[in-house]
Amino acid sequence: MKTVKYNIIHQNILTWYEEHGRVTLPWRNTNSPxxxxxxxxxxxxxxxxxxxxxxxxxFLEKFPTLKDVADVAVDDVLKAWEGLGYYTRARNLHKTAIETKGILPNNAEALEKLSGIGKSTAHAVACFAFDEALPILDANVKRILYRFFAVKSCNDKKLWELAYKLYDKDNTYIYNQTMMDIGSAICTHKNPLCNTCPFESLCQGKENPLLYPEKKKKQKKPIRKRTLVIYHKENRYVLAQNSERLLSGLWAFKQEEDFKVNDYMTELGEFKQHYTHFTLEASVVLLSCEEQENYFTIDEIHDLALSGADRKALALLEMHCQ
DNA sequence: TACCCGTGGGT
DNA sequence: TACCCAAGGGT
Structure with missing residues (x-):
């Protein structure tokens, strides 16, 4: 039995999407899963x-099909991901390409079992690629739900219940896409434009939308001071591949804590890099050494996947070499 | 559950 | 500037 309670809103959404939807986004103009x-x-x-x-x-230029992703080494995928961040996504993409042999399953239940695909992404792919009538729960939808139901704080289980309560089961593709467009353009976290919102008539939070969701107290980010030591022999430089969770799989210059600079080193400069949970304050030095395992010329380094911090260090090195 | 995981946009 | 936070998922 269809709920009639939100019929007006569902109709408003269809109209809004026709007039304002971001219909030119490339992933809205393809049937390719x-x-x-x-x-x-x-x-x-x-x-x-x-x-x-x-x-x-x-990325699509380099890897036109998922099979193309499966056929290369994970390092090649990481290189294409360089600068985008959250590199686990790239490693899981590669893993999924191999496991599925380049053919994605056509339903949310199977999609969610794949690495890097949670419930919301599974629902999104199932809806947008395979027309499965399931709601999504991204940051845009969450903010709309918090405000529409005037909820200050709750967990994801409750948010999923609200998402299921509100979504349009008959026009799910447009509903989901519109939720993201409205979250991005109307129900923004600052300065929401309630008077033009399709939800306005029934929104319980419209009088004071900034109350929802309740802001969490932030912790101040700690600062990590490190020295990036670029060991080299003549025109070849030492990098190693990260094996920890942070930036796993990316190549990096050696980082030292409490490193003493002396006359045998060349100071190349300093920079800051902001991560989610700390700020890196780095000073970069150049130091000659004996031959080691992984040596690269500048040109070869450009073919490796580096983090933002190591790309800054590389830029300082290149300035020095000029 | 709380925390970890990158980078850049917007204010 | 400093801060929040963005089409989340893994552990």
Whole structure:
């Protein structure tokens, strides 16, 4: 039995999408499950602008099919992901490409079992690629739900219940896409435009939308001071591949704590790099050494996947070499 | 559950 | 500037 309670809102949403929907987004103009899935992974905790302008087309140019991803080494996928962040996404993408042999399953239940695909991404791919009528629960939907139901704080289980309560089971594709468009353009976390919102008539939070959700107290980010030591022999430089969780699989210059600079080293400069849970304050030094295992010329380093911090260090090195 | 995981946009 | 936070998932 269909709930009639939100019929008006569902109708408003269809109208709003016709007039304002971001219908030109490339992942809304393809039936390719891979192209839709790739967009969903890239867009996790990442703004549309970044994915659209710097990564999505470039990645598809390099890997036109999921099978193409499966056929290369994970390092090649990481290189294509360089600069996008959250590199576990790239490693899971590669893993999923291999496990599925380049053919994604066509339903949310099977999709969610794959590495890097949680419930929301599974629902998104199932809905957008296979027309399965399931709600999504991304940051946009969450903010709308908090405000629409005037909920200050709750867990994901409760949010999923609200998502299921509100979504349009008959026009799920447009509903889900519109939720993200409205969250991005109308129900923004600052300065929401309630008077033009399709939800306005029944929104319980419209009088004071900034109350929802309740802000969590932030902790101040600690600072890590490190010395990036670029060991070299003549024109070849030492890098190693990260094996810890942070930046796993990416190549990096050696980092030292409490490193004493002396006359045998050349100071190349300093920089800051902001991570989610700390700020790196790095000073970069150049130091000659005996031959080691992984030596690279500048040109070879450009073919390795580096983090933002190591790319800054590399830039300082290149300035020094000029 | 709380924490970890990158980078850049927007204010 | 400093801060919040973005088409979340893994552990």
């Amino acid at each position: 891979y192209e839709i899935y790739l967009s969903e992974i890239m867009l996790q905790q990442t703004q549309v602008k970044t994915v659209l302008e710097r990564f999505y087309f470039q």
